Amino acid sequence: MNASPPPAGSEPGSRPVSAADASSGAAAKPGPRVTVIVLTRNHVRQIVDTVARLTALPEHPHVIVADNGSSDSTVSLLASLFPQVRIVQTLGDHGVAGFNRAFALARTDYVACCDDSTWFAPGALAQAVQRLDDHPNVAVLNARVVGEDEREIHPACLMLNATSPGGEGLPGPALAGFMAGACIFRTSVLRALGGYEERLSHGGAEELAALDVLSAGHAIVYCEAALAHREPLCRWFTxxxxxxxxxxxxxxxxxxxxxxxxxxxxxxxxxxxxxxxxxxxxxxxxxxxxxxxxxxxxxxxxxxxxxxxxxxxxxxxxxxxxxxxxxxxxxxxxxxx
Incomplete structure (x- = not known):
């Protein structure tokens, strides 16, 4: 388990400043603005495919895998295939609260969250960063989630968009909630929130988080440009x-x-x-x-x-x-x- 914050300048994908740079006053190359955290549990095929897509994005985000106590080969295979990716393990299935320990490791302005069957499209994170930069009152962007061929929009996104009361002055329709597995958070707000409530980790945690985000004076917005793909899954609730x-x-x-x-x-x-x-x-x-x-x-x-x-x-x-x-x-x- 690797859950301790990295020393300054040691984040994956960043370039340490050389003595020559420091002495000449040359500016260091800016690092990524966003960290992607992927939640997984016992879905080794999906998580390997998803991490491969995320590490190939043109935005070069930091990637952290939050493993919810997998008992398959998830952790060992990821460590072997993607040594640049950080892995945070928990001992059991904590639901969406499994994101929490990984949140503490983020050193970027924004944190994008997805699960092991969801990945952000090339350029989507850059679009999200631009909108969050331009609208400091927005704390969370809910991504537009589609199938791999982009023809079918996830029904939860359709419902969120259809029930928005409007979005005057915002970069998209205002929301009263968001999808924990397809969103981009402002890191400062996420830290103030303290992550997801453990007791609600298998339903209701993002509902409580949304109410607290809105109560703090922030906005939640549906963002068409923040495109995410999702592998088709059929979930039947027990x-x-x-x-x-x-x-x-x-x-x-x-x-x-x-x-x-x-x-x-x-x-x-x-x-x-x-x-x-x-x-x-x-x-x-x-x-x-x-x-x-x-x-x-x-x-x-x-x-x-x-x-x-x-x-x-x-x-x-x-x-x-x-x-x-x-x-x-x-x-x-x-x-x-």
Missing amino acids: RAQHCALARNSAWVAWMRLPLRDALAATGHALVVFARQQSLGPAGFALLRGAFWALRRRRVAPAHVVLLTRQVRRAERHVRAGIPAMAEKYDQSGQRAW
């Missing part, structure tokens, strides 16, 4: 996963939203539990965690609550009007990615 997503969303509501919204999220969770024939066990887990959530209660500002309500109303409208897209979105993870 009964336990459906229940966990609904439970965690209710916990987030109790932590950050007014009573009205928290009660609505709790009611929705109970409906999901009943539909999944797990009302007793899942309901008990929801109640037990509610005390944990209430101890962390800090209601978001009124403008953030208004934005989340606007987005939820738009989501209901989309689900009613385009049920096929809504069904694909549900199978994709309801922003859990």
Whole structure:
């Protein structure tokens, strides 16, 4: 495991300043502006392919692999094939919270996040950097995720774009959430956030992070130019996963939203539990965690609550009007990615 920050000037891809450069006053060649962190667990074929694509990008980003306790040959093969790539290992599956230890290693202005089946297109990171440079109020860009041939847009992106309330003065549609596996973060905001909440790591962590980012006065934006490709995957959620997503969303509501919204999220969770024939066990887990959530209660500002309500109303409208897209979105993870 390599989790200690690199000494100054030792980041992969950077060039140390020579004595001749220093004495002559020559400027050092600027290093990468963005670090890409890839989350993986037991997907050795996909992660090798994805890292090969990322290390070949013209932006020459730093690449860090956050391994969520893989038991296959992921770590040894990556270390052999890509010695310039840093690998951060955890002992188990921490979900999106597996990003956290890798976040601490980033020494660039921006951090791009993806999973082992997603990679950024050539030039996409440069486009993202330009937009973040030009709009200091924007903290997160959600990438446009497409299939390998760019003909099919990921249903979660369609839903995010369709439910945006607008984007005046922003480099794209304003969002109330983002996809943890396809986004570009401003590193300073990410550090202030402290990463993802471990207890919500398998659903709801990015929902809580989005509320905290918006509450701090930043914006989240959907960026068409930040193009990412995704290998087609079919994800079918288990009964336990459906229940966990609904439970965690209710916990987030109790932590950050007014009573009205928290009660609505709790009611929705109970409906999901009943539909999944797990009302007793899942309901008990929801109640037990509610005390944990209430101890962390800090209601978001009124403008953030208004934005989340606007987005939820738009989501209901989309689900009613385009049920096929809504069904694909549900199978994709309801922003859990």
